Amino acid sequence: MSVPLSILDLAPIIAGGTAGDALHRTLDLARHAEQAGYARYWVAEHHFTPGVASSQPALLLGQIAAVTSRIRLGSGAVQTGHQTPLSIVEQFGLLDALYPGRFDLGLGRSGQRAKEAVKELATPPPPAEERVVDGLLIPKPFSFAPILASARSALFGKLLHLPGSQPPDFTEVLDQIEALLTGPVTDDDGNEARAVPGEGADLQIWLLGSSGGESAQVAGARGLPFAANYHVAPAKVLEAVEAYRAAFRPSATLAQPHIMVSADVVVAPDDATAREIAEPFGLWVHSIRTGAGAIPFPSPHQSAAHAWTPQQRDLVADRLATQFVGSPQTVATQLRTLQRVTGADELLVTTMTYDHTDRVRSFELLAKEWHG
Template identity: 65%
Template sequence: MTRLSILDLAPIPSGGTAGDALRNTVDLARRAEDAGYHRYWLAEHHLTPGVASSAPAVLIGAVAAATRRIRVGSGAVQLGHQTPLTVVEQFGTLDALYPGRIDLGIGRSGQRARELRDAPPEPAAPATARRVKGLLIPPPFSFTPAITQAPIFALALALLQQPGAQSPDFAEQVDDIVAFLSGTYRSDEGHEAHAQPGEGADLELWVLGSSGGQSAQVAAERGLPFAANYHVSPATVLEAVDAYRDAFKPSQAYPAPHVMVSADVLVAPTDEEARRVGEPYGLWVRSIRTGAGAMKYPSPEEASAHEWTEDDRALVADRLDTRFAGTPEKVVEGLRVLKEATGADELLVTTIAHDHADRVRSQDLLAQAWADAGL
């Protein structure tokens, strides 16, 4: 049976606070464990009004303390903003406290953000979609100056590093993390350094990526598991998993490629209820893609008051069209298609709704339907 796991951003609902969101995360994690989910991962986002998951290592500790068996991890630590040593020390501490339960998911978001800021505008994507083994692959989303040149975008890059600091190459950072964990780190001058806690930690190390670029290559060449983002970049998910598998080199831990694929889901007893609860999703995605940062998640009533333009709809179409929303049977069938089209070994689902009760219900309904389907 394919494992099903959770990715949580600790979304802040309109009218709520960061404290509300974080308490909801801890509660949702407890319920995820009871429902049989395999992992509970926390995202990393900064300077966003509607997301409270800015310090995943801290939040992982709170979730691990509140649960007993479920694996807890990051999806993903942004290596462009931290050093390998600090990451290994943080997650080594978590492993020392909760041995055998901690995942370290890493990504190159910090480096990628700088590349987007400094690159010329991307050409408009062709307005065609396709289906591969039944899975919708929309046109690629083109990052525009409205996003990459937004003040909040530049400010985040400035505030997350010391003045003048430069992030090393992602591959070098991953190699340093592996070396600190294994106790084999040597500086360029040949000096040893040992992370404590961290050295010898029983962590699962994952690389997350949205394309067939460096993240997929780094994971493959080091024999690490790879998590591909259908929910963030649905247009490039097949490119990502194919590149990873093509370049994979067996390791002691992973003699064969191991892929997890993410998806946005919302499950409700009826399609009509899923449409009602899910109506704010497009407005929330719009807030991200206009460069304002994720807004506090609106209520269905607040979302219904928004007057949509054609440009608005085009801006969020790929994310709306690839969200699996509806009855348990409908969502399970969508996830089955995603699993078969990508060859995923595991699936990672993320659910956002204004009311915590709707997220809990979605999570519970999906777990039961997935188990009943025997997938």
């Protein structure tokens, strides 16, 4: 029996397109996803990226909820270092008040990661080699520390944070979110504060992580479901799920660990067509890996015209090698390997194509094959 299959959408802007185009395509894709039987539809939070329109998950999820009726909706993930716990609870409390019982509050700590990058650069981890674990490729790791420690990222931080503010510890953020959801919050003098809307909201909290670090460990220790990123950080996916399971303690939410693992996929009627559709992905990943931010997703013509150097190829090799591309049968087999090796209880797939019709068809073909 196949595990549930869900979608992560970045609302990609294509070359020559606009953010408005991208957001309308997201609404259309969400409707198709619901009809195809996907369990969840999550949207990302990315800032200052010319090729991604999903910068405000709660706002976008409200629009998606209005054009769907059953599929669970969520954030993959709200970046907790960029706003207060109260604002997060109020936003998702408002969504739950309007569309009760449909939302996953996925939380990430990217806002906190920037201040750790300098330490990573000073003491880089020992090099690791590519390996294959029971049929699943685990590539050499890629470090985002130089990008996170760059002057460009510092500018972004200034624009994302109030003057003089510092991202709080992740555990402190979670404490406040959980307290506001259960409410009221009180001080030593007995004064009360309530999140309205928000208190009592029927939200499922998820933590997302790309390594075996704080997110995985905190999710396990608090008995929360955990989403591990094979599509962003394929080298560390096994480390992430193992750390989560090792730290897991039963809670009122979960009696045992619950893991969702993500993957990049492109599906077409046959392997050759899928490879052709997926070709621009490498150029798009390269823009991210160089620290320039995701460019609008290239057209096949732009991709074909690009003259790759060996250094550029090496920069994106791990993401290309771990993207599942092919016919429905090919990709379903690869996803089942990912599920088996990681022990995932659910899978989360994301697809980038230049043509919206190709993207919708990719998800529909995969769902039909996956659900039999």
